[in-house]
Amino acid sequence: xxxxxxxxxxxxxxxxxxxxxxxxxxxxxxxxxxxxxxxxxxxxxxxxxxxxxxxxxxxxxxxxxxxxxxxxxxxxxxxxxxxxxxxxxxxxxxxxxxxxxxxxxxxxxxxxxxxxxxxxxxxxxxxxxxxxxxxxxxxxxxxxxxxxxxxxxxxxxxxxxxxxxxxxxxxxxxxxxxxxxxxxxxxxxxxxxxxxxxxxxxxxxxxxxxxxxxxxxxxxxxxxxxxxxxxxxxxxxxxxxxxxxxxxxxxxxxxxxxxxxxxxxxxxxxxxxxxxxxxxxxxxxxxxxxxxxxxxxxxxxxxxxxxxxxxxxxxxxxxxxxxxxxxxxxxxxxxxxxxxxxxxxxxxxxxxxxxxxxxxxxxxxxxxxxxxxxxxxxxxxxxxxxxxxxxxxxxxxxxxxxxxxxxxxxxxxxxxxxxxxxxxxxxxxxxxxxxxxxxxxxxxx
RNA sequence: UCCUCGGUAGCUCAAUUGGCAGAGCGGUCGGCUGUUAACCGAUUGGUUGUAGGUUCAAGUCCUACCCGAGGAGCCA
Numbered sequence: 001x002x003x004x005x006x007x008x009x010x011x012x013x014x015x016x017x018x019x020x021x022x023x024x025x026x027x028x029x030x031x032x033x034x035x036x037x038x039x040x041x042x043x044x045x046x047x048x049x050x051x052x053x054x055x056x057x058x059x060x061x062x063x064x065x066x067x068x069x070x071x072x073x074x075x076x077x078x079x080x081x082x083x084x085x086x087x088x089x090x091x092x093x094x095x096x097x098x099x100x101x102x103x104x105x106x107x108x109x110x111x112x113x114x115x116x117x118x119x120x121x122x123x124x125x126x127x128x129x130x131x132x133x134x135x136x137x138x139x140x141x142x143x144x145x146x147x148x149x150x151x152x153x154x155x156x157x158x159x160x161x162x163x164x165x166x167x168x169x170x171x172x173x174x175x176x177x178x179x180x181x182x183x184x185x186x187x188x189x190x191x192x193x194x195x196x197x198x199x200x201x202x203x204x205x206x207x208x209x210x211x212x213x214x215x216x217x218x219x220x221x222x223x224x225x226x227x228x229x230x231x232x233x234x235x236x237x238x239x240x241x242x243x244x245x246x247x248x249x250x251x252x253x254x255x256x257x258x259x260x261x262x263x264x265x266x267x268x269x270x271x272x273x274x275x276x277x278x279x280x281x282x283x284x285x286x287x288x289x290x291x292x293x294x295x296x297x298x299x300x301x302x303x304x305x306x307x308x309x310x311x312x313x314x315x316x317x318x319x320x321x322x323x324x325x326x327x328x329x330x331x332x333x334x335x336x337x338x339x340x341x342x343x344x345x346x347x348x349x350x351x352x353x354x355x356x357x358x359x360x361x362x363x364x365x366x367x368x369x370x371x372x373x374x375x376x377x378x379x380x381x382x383x384x385x386x387x388x389x390x391x392x393x394x395x396x397x398x399x400x401x402x403x404x405x406x407x408x409x410x411x412x413x414x415x416x417x418x419x420x421x422x423x424x425x426x427x428x429x430x431x432x433x434x435x436x437x438x439x440x441x442x443x444x445x
Numbered sequence: 446u447c448c449u450c451g452g453u454a455g456c457u458c459a460a461u462u463g464g465c466a467g468a469g470c471g472g473u474c475g476g477c478u479g480u481u482a483a484c485c486g487a488u489u490g491g492u493u494g495u496a497g498g499u500u501c502a503a504g505u506c507c508u509a510c511c512c513g514a515g516g517a518g519c520c521a
Contacts, residue, residue, distance in 0.1 A: 026481085026482075028479095028480045028481075028482095028483055028484095029477085029480085029483090030477060030478060030479070030480060030483080030484090031476070031477040031478065032477080032478055033477090033478040033479070033480080034480095035479075035480050035481080035483090037481085046480090046481085048479080048480090050478070051478085052478095066472095067471095080479095082479065082480085082481080083481090084480090084481050105455075105471080105472060106471090107455065107456075107471090108456085109455090109456065109457095109470065109471055109482085110470090110471095110482040111456070111457065111469090111470050111471080111482065112456080112457055112458095112470090113456060113457075114456080114457075114513090114514090115513080115514065116452095116512085116513050116514075117455095117456070117457095119513095172519075172520080187520095188521095209521080211519090211520070211521085213518095213519055213520065214446075214518090214519085215517095215518085215519065215520070216514085216515080216516075216517095217515080217516065217517085217520095218515080218516090219520085219521085220519090220520075220521090221521090224521065225521095226521060314519085314520090316517075316518075316519090317516085317517080317518095318517095359521095367520095367521085368520075368521060369521065370521075371520080371521060414521060415521070416520090416521030417521085418521080419521055420521090441512085441513080
């Protein structure tokens with residue numbers, strides 16, 4: 001009985017005879033020679049079966065293997081620069097092979113497939129090398145998020161998913177029947193975190209959030225993961241410093257730990273290497289000026305129309321994309337008009353029409369990955385805003401209550417995991433950054 | 446909800462003016478001792494999204510519907 005090893009550790013076993021358990025990813029037969037590309041979840045290795053090296057029934061079994069058949073192979077590890085795989089450069093000279101299950105004809109071939117077909121087969125697509133690499137990057141991003149927050153005094157205190165009222169209006173909420181009462185799947189944990197900071201100072205929640213937006217774009221899921229830090233005694237400037245340190249750490253950690261996966265994904269990492277503090281900061285007003293200048297410069301009437309925006313409106317995707325093209329790092333845009341942001345944001349001192357809000361826009365057109373703000377700390381102003389937004393006062397009475405017992409300036413933000421992973425991996429569509437993405441018209445599988 | 450594009454073999458696509466529904470890949474069988482999405486030969490494969498309509502004749506034209514993709518709005 002030889003030792004069972006993981007393919008990712010194969011370089012430590014050169015010259016040894018080992019056993020690998022996995023699946024057949026690809027096979028090329030050459031008569032008396034069979035090349036099996038085997039993956040085990042940690043990597044991919046080429047196993048070579050020579051007719052003269054194995055019993056006839058083993059060679060016959062190797063020849064008949066179908067794509068995705070599960071198998072256990074034993075052989076000597078050899079260094080060979082011709083060997084493909086992950087990490088690659090090593091191969092197994094097979095001495096024994098046991099077929100666990102001969103797979104049925106596998107629908108996903110190494111050739112091209114359409115989006116609908118791949119999504120219908122997401123349960124199988126997840127095995128493909130690109131998807132494998134993205135999921136490994138995602139896991140590292142999540143680990144880095146937790147490590148940074150845990151190491152900087154934040155306490156993880158998760159917030160409920162079933163909630164009685166809206167965070168930001170009721171139009172984009174999924175309703176759930178709660179013993180006859182309507183409740184909603186949470187679209188943010190922020191309001192609860194604002195309570196939690198008065199116990200723990202710096203907190204974060206991390207979990208799935210739900211938005212019933214009928215959005216059909218490459219940046220939207222109806223279920224996505226969001227990490228939401230919230231900090232007591234923190235104003236907007238402090239918040240931006242936290243965000244840039246946090247995001248830079250996540251990117252740099254991933255570059256180091258998932259270099260091989262990013263290479264497999266053919267991600268050009270030179271832009272990511274520049275993601276270090278400080279990030280450029282521009283105000284909403286400055287952003288409008290820049291967009292205006294761009295509109296002047298362009299000859300295309302179409303683009304001119306796309307870039308059109310009046311003071312008081314939120315940016316659309318074209319605006320965000322054009323703005324981020326001006327920088328090689330993520331860029332902060334702060335001080336959005338009060339009218340286009342949520343009710344709980346602190347007004348700018350001396351400019352009530354402007355809020356102390358800040359979005360972080362990722363480069364290369366990946367758009368908004370963070371939305372954050374300083375929150376209103378005065379109970380009377382908050383009550384006034386709740387009235388102005390026609391929100392049910394009784395549902396928010398506990399929230400206003402927080403401002404009556406030692407209210408302090410506080411701020412927080414939410415970072416979308418899937419958008420961040422899409423940016424870091426260079427993935428065109430957010431659907432590939434979630435194992436089983438939930439989208440408009442898509443809840444299967 | 447709106448705009449644009451699309452739906453033909455298991456998959457990716459082609460089919461000229463309305464005139465016999467085709468190719469590659471996959472599968473199957475055979476060959477090959479260094480393949481990298483191998484190669485060579487043979488073979489298998491169809492309710493052209495659905496329902497109507499026009500026509501001698503419809504994948505192709507018309508109507509309605511269904512499904513999908515990209516985008517807008519909204520947002521992380």
